Amino acid sequence: MGPIIGMSPDKKTEIPGMQEERTGLRGACGVGTLPEAECASSPLATSVDRTGGTEDEELTNLNWLHENLLQNFTLGGPEAQASGGPLFDIEGDYKSNQGPSSSSSQSLHARGRERDSLKSKPPFSFSLLIYMAIEQSPSKSLPVKEIYGWILEHFPYFSNAPTGWKNSVRHNLSLNKCFRKVDRSLGKASGKGSLWCVDPEYRPNLIQALKKQHFPAAHAFSTPPASPPRCSASSPPRHLFLQGCSFKESDIDAATAMMLLNSAPGHHVDPSHPSFQLSVRHLHTPSCHCISVFPVGVTLKTRKEYFSNSDGPLDLSRPDSVLVSSDPKQDHNYSSVALQRCSSRSSSSSLSSLDEGGFNGRQSRRAGSEGFHSDEDSDLWEERGLQETSRRPPAIKWPVNKRPRREVKPEVDEELKEAAGSLLHLAGIRSCTEGSKHTVKSTKY
DNA sequence: CTCGGTATAAACAACG
């Protein structure tokens, strides 16, 4: 969030909590921070770990989580929106699900983070804040007001900040190519203004930007561990096994996990997918630091069997290899990924200088009309099968003044696929695939 | 030093 830091000294004094900005970044947003000490003392850790011992018991624990926590845990689901506070927040705190056994130390930590979050500006740019807000909305589109609301809800800092931030949000929406205005009549029935959504074409770039902001040490992506992360309570630092990529647990939070998974070419995490929710939930429990990807049909009970029989990595290129279900009740395994064809057509980290080659600035970009999903996207949806079609959001029509989507020429697409493949390779997908066999064990540390 | 990205402020028009 450079510009925040880069404000003139006199301006800095106007912003509450600006002094703590640097030091409070971690604390403000948590970023999934879960220090070992904190983990060790976490009641969640003990409550889960105590029951653990065998993998069967672990599965029981997973069930427990599934049954007791998942109902209340929605990542951007309608309930979350309506309840005025999702259990998961971007700061990695549990807002209302600490449970009766919250230890005082954890409460202190939580309070400390909350206090920091009140004072400190989030380490995300406005574009990322908007992106997260939109991504976590059920319809993947939000009016400005709800974007305000989301930001306020997750980053209380802004409640006390000068109102200029709203102007900045609007400015970002309006100026940033990553965001697109959707005719409100096609979304909500009434209301002022339009709905805003993320341009799928730019989603990878936002994710990239998120990675950059979230993971200053981005090289970690290209230096996967030689051996997959072992899950041992006594082997810090623990790693998060994310679709073959290994990250330090402290470097990731649930929202980031979702976005990282989505950033993997060919993959898409449906944040409303119960398995992902569970996985993310687990992510926050000290005893589990894995988001595991399982093919369709691998249930809790057959996970172990699957991994002992599976001699290769999960072929995520197969549409049938991952669970795609619209009904949470249908899902009894822990697949965390719903397949989506890769939308990563560009690996550029720039958010606003990407389409200049194809367009003459914003005006041309906004010219024309189109549906929310490109033809490619439509194909994608069709590829995803019947179950998926039931979840397919209604096509959103761009306003007439929107530019048509850039045509991706086949050769360019190939190049991008290749680039995406390289990125995957760099990210350690291949080198870590062996680790997938460990993943089932790694759900308990 | 330049450039790109971002934040902030301000002005203005359109709209409910």
Next chain:
DNA sequence: TCGTTGTTTATACCGA
């Protein structure tokens, strides 16, 4: 009329 929304322009800072 007023508040909100959307757009545009200008300016400033930081990091590469």
